[in-house]
Structures are given as structure tokens and as C-alpha cells.
Amino acid sequence: MRYVAPAREAVDPVVFTHAPLSDWSEYGSWLQWPCWPSIDELNARWPSGSHERFVAQTRGLLEDGLHYEERIATRGLIATREANWHDLFNAIVWLRYPQLKRALNRQQMMEIAQVGRRERSRPQCAQTHFDEAGVIVVVKEPRLLALWDVHDWHGLFWRHRDAWLDGSISVEVFGHALLEHALTPGKLLVGKALAVMAEDAQSTQAVACITDAIAEGQWLRDPLELRPLPLSGISGWHAGNEEESFHRHAACYQPLREGRRYPPPLAL
Incomplete structure (x- = not known):
């Protein structure tokens, strides 16, 4: 809907x-x-x-x-x-x-030149998904990425709840549709994420890294590159997630589809 x-x-x-x-x-x-x-x-x-x-x-x-x-x-x-x-x-x-x-716009223009104004290529779909619902995630601990890789949401958001507070993993929201959806209290938000692995990096560095990768055509060539991230699981993002039961049954937590694999994060 x-x-x-x-x-x-x-x-x-x-x-x-x-x-x-x-x-x-x-x-x-x-x-x-x-x-x-x-x-x-x-x-x-x-x-x-x-x-x-x-x-x-x-x-x-x-x-x-x-x-x-x-x-x-x-x-x-x-x-x-x-x-x-x-x-x-x-x-x-x-x-x-x-x-x-601007990097997204340039990539969209390259695709329009290839497929025309009326068609949409897979790169265009990936670019639009990120434009609308994108988040940039900086991960400092490999164990957190491993949990994310297999959709262990209980582990990522509950057992390692402190990681979202101490900077071990952090999120920068880019997608304007995500911000619009946040106007509705209690709405379950899921971002389309690009990840950066870095032991010590500021969010501005991560954004610059992602920008360069998109501008060079390294990323957003297919929607399957984007990792779903249930933002409502992060402490402080949804009132219900203060209870462990949320992290076992929330509708925004979907299992990993059979055969689905994510590309490795950019290293910074």
C-alpha cells in the first residue's frame, strides 16, 4: 500500500x-x-x-x-x-x-543514455532505491557484520544493543522517503543500506567513500547489492524495541532468503 x-x-x-x-x-x-x-x-x-x-x-x-x-x-x-x-x-x-x-544523477543520466527515458535498467532501480530509502552504515567490528550477513536480528539489535550506542556501528540516513515515513509515529522503518567497514572513521568520510564508489560506477549496479536494515530495531528509534520480544517477532525482521548473499562492504 x-x-x-x-x-x-x-x-x-x-x-x-x-x-x-x-x-x-x-x-x-x-x-x-x-x-x-x-x-x-x-x-x-x-x-x-x-x-x-x-x-x-x-x-x-x-x-x-x-x-x-x-x-x-x-x-x-x-x-x-x-x-x-x-x-x-x-x-x-x-x-x-x-x-x-550529483553522483546519483550522473549515473542515472548514463543509464538514460543507454536505455532511453521510458525504460528502467537494474542500475537505475538500485540508484532509485538508495535515493528513496538509502542509509550509510559504518561498521567497526566484523562480528556485527557477520550477524547482519545472516539476518540475525536478535543478535544484531538485542544481544549487541550497546554497539548502536557506543559507535561500534552507526547509521546515516540518506533516503528522503525514509524521512517522510518517520512522520508517522510507530511506523516500522527499513533502510536500503550500503556498508563501510572502518576501525576509525567519521560519518563524513563514509559518505565521501560511498559517493566516490557510486560516481565511479562501482556500486548500485543492481538492487540486490543493497542490504535491508530494520532501523526500528535500533535503540531509541522505536518505542517497542526496549523489550526483547520485539526483536523476536517484529514484522520488519525478515529472514535471509535462500541463496541471498551480500557484497562485502567498502573498506575505509
């Missing part, structure tokens, strides 16, 4: 105090004030010299005949529906991660 975001006035302000939305406090006025930010307000946050800008998605704009990604690549125009949660979250992700967004 397609997700329908709540009306702006119906959003419980508490959701902005919990992950993942609490990590976007620099855009708090846009997210929490009664009025939607204007296109001009969004554009005012671009660094000087940026190629892109947000533009209202109108019928006139769409009549240019360009694919959404082509419009960004050739004209720097990001079509944005006004008073729309999905597109507002897309805008703030662009502002925080412009280089990663």
Missing part, C-alpha cells in the same frame, strides 16, 4: 525529537513551523556557486519534455512540489548531501 504522509497540522511534534528526524534539526523551522517553506527559502540555503536550484513543479515546467534527472543534469532544475513532505525531504537531503545526489 502506498504511504500517505499526514497533513502538516496533523504531525505529532514528538517525531522530531526522535531518530531519524532529530538528526535534521538544522532544518527544524521548515519541518515544524505551521507554514511550508517557499521555493525561494529553499534556494536561499544553497552555497554560493551551486549549479542546482529548486523550482516549482508546474505543468509548464513538465512540458519541457525532459526526464526529471535530465532537467537536473542539463539545467540544474530540481522539480519540487510545493507543500509536499516528500519533496521537502528531498530538498533537505540535496542541501546536506549535494555531492552524493
